[in-house]
Amino acid sequence: MSVIKFLSDLVKEPSLSGEEGEVASIVKEEISKLGVDEVRIDRVGNVIARIERSGDCLILLDAHMDTVPAGDREAWRRDPFSGEIVDGHVYGRGSVDTKGSLAAIVHSIPLLSERGPDLVYAFVVHEEDHEGFGVRHAMNSIGSRPDLVIIGEPTSLNIARGHRGRAEVLVEFRGRAAHSSMPELGVNCLDELCEYLRELNKIEMPSHPLLGSASVSPIRVDVSPGLIPVIPDYCTLLLDRRTLPGESKSDIEEQLRGRIVRKIVKCYTGYEEEAEAWFPAWINEEPFINRLASELGADVILWRFGTDGSHTAGETGISTIGYGPGDQEVAHRPDEMIRIDEVERAVKGYAKIVNSLPYEF
Known part of the structure; x- marks a missing residue:
């Protein structure tokens, strides 16, 4: 062939x-x-x-x-x-x-x-x-x-x-649930997320003479309970952080106030393993x-x-x-x-x- x-x-x-x-x-x-x-x-x-x-x-x-x-x-x-x-x-x-x-x-x-x-x-x-x-x-x-x-x-x-390397970082935000007709009785976790995103854009990223600058990109937001009449009390933000040589997991977690994601990798053979989304x-x-x-x-x-x-x-x-x-x-x-x-x-x-x-x- x-x-x-x-x-x-x-x-x-x-x-x-x-x-x-x-x-x-x-x-x-x-x-x-x-x-x-x-x-x-x-x-x-x-x-x-x-x-x-x-x-x-x-x-x-x-x-x-x-x-x-x-x-x-x-x-x-x-x-x-x-x-x-x-x-x-x-x-x-x-x-x-x-x-x-x-x-x-x-x-x-x-x-x-x-x-x-x-x-x-x-x-x-x-x-x-x-x-x-x-x-x-x-x-x-x-x-x-x-x-x-x-x-x-x-x-x-x-x-x-x-x-460059890559890290998947999960950031959590908590509020207080309430009926959406009475938002003043609750704390909307999405307000805190929006403020976080404003601050995220101000972070000065390190650079490398050959690989260029590190970067961070918001990828996904998940909200709970996610119902129309309920002020959400919990949400997560998934970030894609591109890393440079010398940056550690603890550096990234501290900078972004989040944690490196761990996920289950499922293989076609039936083998499964929990693995960390950290790629130097x-x-x-x-x-x-x-x-x-x-x-x-x-x-x-x-x-x-x-x-x-x-x-x-x-x-x-x-x-x-x-x-x-x-x-x-x-x-x-x-x-x-x-x-x-x-x-x-x-x-x-x-x-x-x-x-x-x-x-x-």
Whole structure:
């Protein structure tokens, strides 16, 4: 099967976070045909494969199988799960983020040289709603610490060296309930929320010379009891706080007067786990990155969004880079699409990266 046919088949199979099982089966079947020494599905549903070469070092290649929802179908000119191949592009949800990278990584295997670093492939679950969850479990299951992680996410075939972090923060507001015909007898918690939002806009955010400024965005308000004739006595505000290296959980909670969210991650295998919505920033300033980019004819960039690198680099401290086909600005949008020639070049690019290593990372 060609890499483009494989990508099209992946796009045709919806794979929301927690519903990646069918795509995992397709990936496992395809990679089994390409000469890996081991392939399996772990307890959370990741597809894990391994190739033994020289054993000098261990490289982990990561790409996620899940996608965000397609959203309003009327906003799409083509079926988001058609996987159509038209005018030099593959169309559909997940084509850029990040099934294009996944397909290219898998199809780079036949191009590998006989000698070189040992390779682990982790095609992971739940990246879209909890980045780092799947790769953390993958790393635990392989029982070895990688020397380098390559994140397969859209970079337009450039080398990504990091991104800001992310925290989901919940802020609570309390009032006193009353009949809405007599509001003077109660205390509306939404009044306090409105005052909080005014103050939130005045907070001076820290900045980083490469990653830019931290930011905070209100995402959702939930109100209780939420009935028309009742002054609400309790509400919560969910914030998306983009973080910088060096910022801690306690820093963020103190600044925003809230708490980091904990939520249950439910896997298609039946496994469940409570996990904290804290995803650290990271940046890789090791000199080998510039050398590698030069060999690939690529630029060195920073991602605007978060990736599994929040765990591999931000939490674990493993040298991490990103590489993949596709424009990051197309991700999560209607009519998501990826250029066929970029995917085909990425196949060669992944092979060139792992065949050229080891560097001093």
